[in-house]
Amino acid sequence: MAGGLIVVRGGGDIATGIIQKMHRAGFPVLVLEAERPMAIRRGVSLCEAIRLGSAAVEDISALRAENASEMEACWAMGKVPVTVDPQGGWIGKWKPACVVDAIMAKRNQGTHRAMADVVIGVGPGFTAGNDVHAVIETMRGHNLGRLILTGAALSNTGVPGELGGKSVERVIYAPAGGKIRHVRRIGDTVKEGEAILTVDGTFCAAPFDGLLRGLIAEGSEVRQGMKIADVDPRMDADWQSISDKARCIGGAVLEAYLALRSGRE
Numbered sequence: 295m296a297g298g299l300i301v302v303r304g305g306g307d308i309a310t311g312i313i314q315k316m317h318r319a320g321f322p323v324l325v326l327e328a329e330r331p332m333a334i335r336r337g338v339s340l341c342e343a344i345r346l347g348s349a350a351v352e353d354i355s356a357l358r359a360e361n362a363s364e365m366e367a368c369w370a371m372g373k374v375p376v377t378v379d380p381q382g383g384w385i386g387k388w389k390p391a392c393v394v395d396a397i398m399a400k401r402n403q404g405t406h407r408a409m410a411d412v413v414i415g416v417g418p419g420f421t422a423g424n425d426v427h428a429v430i431e432t433m434r435g436h437n438l439g440r441l442i443l444t445g446a447a448l449s450n451t452g453v454p455g456e457l458g459g460k461s462v463e464r465v466i467y468a469p470a471g472g473k474i475r476h477v478r479r480i481g482d483t484v485k486e487g488e489a490i491l492t493v494d495g496t497f498c499a500a501p502f503d504g505l506l507r508g509l510i511a512e513g514s515e516v517r518q519g520m521k522i523a524d525v526d527p528r529m530d531a532d533w534q535s536i537s538d539k540a541r542c543i544g545g546a547v548l549e550a551y552l553a554l555r556s557g558r559e
Contacts, residue, residue, distance in 0.1 A: 298391025305341030309396035311540025334508035
C-alpha cells in the first residue's frame with residue numbers, strides 16, 4: 295500500500311465524500327460497515343457494496359471484501375474495499391495511520407484515540423482532545439467543515455437542512471416498525487400524496503411534488519421513527535453525485551489528517 299492506510303467507519307453519503315477525497319489524495323482506504331447498511335441516499339453511498347457486492351460513485355469504485363487478501367486485491371486495482379465490521383475489529387489488525395468515524399450516529403459508538411495516530415470524529419458525539427484528536431463540524435451554515443481541535447461540534451438539532459425551501463417536511467420517517475417495500479425508485483419525480491413505499495403494508499406518501507432523492511433499501515427492517523426516505527423539492531436536483539455538504543466535509547477531513555499527521559512525524 296502507498297501511504298498510510300485510512301479506515302473510515304461508515305459508508306453513507308457523507309462518508310463517501312470523505313472516502314473520495316482520501317482516495318484521490320493517494321491514500322488506501324478501508325471502509326467498515328454494518329451487515330445491513332441503513333443509508334438513505336444509496337445512489338451516492340459506497341456502503342451499497344455490502345448489499346450488491348460492488349458500488350460506484352463518480353470516479354470511486356468499491357467492492358465488498360471478506361478478508362485481508364480481498365482487501366489487498368482491491369487496493370491493487372485502485373478500488374476501495376468495504377467490509378462488514380461494525381465493531382472495528384480490522385482496525386487492530388491493520389493498525390491504520392488514521393481512523394475516521396463517519397457513522398453519523400450523533401454519538402460515539404466506540405471510537406477512541408488509541409485506534410490510530412490520527413483519529414477524527416465527524417459531527418456531534420465526539421470531543422476533540424478527549425475521545426478523538428479532531429472533530430469536523432457537520433451543521434450547515436458558516437462553520438460547516440470547520441476543523442475543531444478542542445471541544446465538540448454543534449449538538450444535533452433534529453431538524454434536516456433546508457433544500458429548496460423545505461426542511462423537516464422533506465424527510466419521511468417510518469410510521470411503524472416493519473419491512474420496507476418500494477413503490478417508487480430513487481431519482482423518480484413524485485407528486486404530493488403519491489405512494490413512495492410501504493412499511494409493513496402501510497403506505498408512505500410524498501409530502502409535496504419533488505424528486506425522490508433518498509430511499510432506504512428494499513427489504514430493510516426498520517423501527518418506528520427511523521428516517522426512510524427523502525424528497526427534494528428541486529425537480530432538477532442532482533441525485534447521482536456527491537453533495538456539496540459531503541464534499542466540504544471530505545475536504546475538511548483530508549485537511550485534518552494532513553495537519554495532524556505533520557505534527558506527529
